[in-house]
Amino acid sequence: MKKNLFLLFSVYSLLATKIETPLTSTDLKRTIQEHKFEYVEFMFTDLLGNIKTVLIPQDEVSSAVFRGLYFDGSSIPGFTHINDSDLLLKADIKSFCAVPWTKGFQKTGQLICNVHDDNNKAYKTDARHMLKQIMHEARELGYDFMVGPELEFFLCKKDKNPADNCTYFGTDTDLAMYANKKTIFSTLKAQGIPIAKWHHEVASGQNEMSIVYTDALSMADHLIKARHTIKILAQQMDMIATFMPKPMSNQNGSGMHIHFSLKDIKTGENLFYDEQDLYNLSPLAKHFIAGVLKHIPELCSFFAPTINSYKRLVPGYEAPVYVCWGKKNRSACVRIPQFDPTHAAAARAELRCPDGMCNPYLAFASILAAGLEGIKNQYEIDAPIEKSIFEMTKEEIKKCNTTTLPTTLPDALELLQKSRLAPMYLGQQLVNKFLEIKTEEIKCFNRFITDWEKEQYF
Secondary structure, eight states: HHHHHHHHHHHHHHOOOOOOOOOHHHHHHHHHHHTTOEEEEEEEOOOOEEEEEEEEEGHHHHHHHHHHHEEGGGGSSSSSSSOEEEEEEEGGGGGOOEEETTTTTGGGEEEEEEOOOOTSOTTOOOHHHHHHHHHHHHHHHEEEEEEEEEEEEEEEETTTSSSSSOOTTTTOOOOOHHHHHHHHHHHHHHHHHOOOEEEEOOSSTTEEEOOOOHHHHHHHEEEEEEEEHHHHHHHHEEEEOOOOOOOSTTTTTOOOEEEEEETTTTTOOOOBBBBTTTTOOOOHHHHHHHHOOOOHHHHHHHOOOOOTTTHHSSSSSOOOEEEOOOOOOOOOOOOOOOOOTTGGGGGGGEEEEETTTTTTHHHHHHHHHHHHHHTTTTOOOOOOOOOOOOGSSSSHHHHTOOOOOOOHHHHHHHHHHHHHHHHHHOOOHHHHHHHHHHHHHHHHHHHHOOOHHHHOOO
């Protein structure tokens, strides 16, 4: 039965109808009718990046798109209070795609939504809106913010043990696993999510997927759908997909390295590239990167948002700890990836501290905010560090004059609370809500007794 189900997913994903992105509500209505969609799923995220959905039957979609959908915002983490709870979903028509694993009388489309208040104004804790707002500010300056994440995750058996024993770039010898991965790959493609590559990572069961470089808003939309799809398909394949940063002790954790650059909105030129520079980085790129490095500690909780995140950010597991940059240095917080110098479009920087549990809208907005601050104030970048910091002595590290990322979520939240940059770009209301949710999460954790404590102290 399950074997047939896998085949069904694979075949339907590959043969899924190609949907041209509707540009108007009339185009959307025609697309839904022509391709015989029975339902459309209105999708948005809470402040932490968790997906929320409302299923709308075909004959109600036009009305829902035109008028919006009211919902109880007090029941969504990071949104409003019970005495002021009416919020409104407004669909982004350009985001429409098919849900590839549905067909026939269950055939379903998908629309990503923005959250508005009851006066039809963009809601202040809607992270998607905040990213759009900061991207608009960048465009006013002539920049388009481009990103490309490397999304790492574990595929595990139902008992939470790794689903395979492969190593870095290992080849699947289990044909069922090989077929399952291609099913996930083709299903994402059918959803309009272009995957550049997928390979096995260092730890058993660990995978890495790179999504084709694009603008930050489109990429954030891709990421929330990709995480959702990977989890659903893994469950149907008798596996669990987890984006938990450090699911296994003494193994590499899962990050979500974010490659980023600025593009000229008029010419399409990569503004990070400079042929004459030793690192092929323009002065603009260096100001941007300097801004990211200066503000990364206070914004770290947006990139590494869980208690578990900081068990990944420790020395010895290819995760960054020190706030510095370098070209080939994977122990640095920001790395400049190797690229063909004749291919100017590939010039970029890579932020290595984020993980797959972050809200991508908040993560991208934070990088752009810090980078714009670096450009506006002409921040000077420190000298690069090319030697692995993990191999340095304490005296050598001290000479580098580098700082460290926060080592726990409470430390990261304390820095966020003191931040001047975060409320200036993201709004005080959003920052306060995030702090409130995460502080409560820490309180819950502190009341819980772990197995490690029992083994150590019982």
